[in-house]
Amino acid sequence: MALKVRSRGEKVGSGLGLLLGIIGFNLLVPILFEKQAGFDGSQMLWAAVTALVCSELGARVGKWLDVRVQAKSPE
Numbered sequence: 001m002a003l004k005v006r007s008r009g010e011k012v013g014s015g016l017g018l019l020l021g022i023i024g025f026n027l028l029v030p031i032l033f034e035k036q037a038g039f040d041g042s043q044m045l046w047a048a049v050t051a052l053v054c055s056e057l058g059a060r061v062g063k064w065l066d067v068r069v070q071a072k073s074p075e
Contacts, residue, residue: 012062018055
C-alpha cells in the first residue's frame, strides 16, 4: 500500500479550501434553500460535497504553487 505524501502547500491549500467551502456554503444556504424548521439531510449532503470540492481545489492550487516555487529556485 503506497502512501501519498502531500507537500506543505497542498496541506495548507486543502485546509483553507475546506474552511472556505464550509463558509461559502453557509452563506449560500438562505439563497438555495428556504427557511425550514428542523433537520434536512439534503442540506448536509450539499455542505459535505461543497466542502470536499473546495478542499480538493485548494490542494491543487497549493500543489501548483509549490511546483512554481520549485521551478523558480535553482538547486
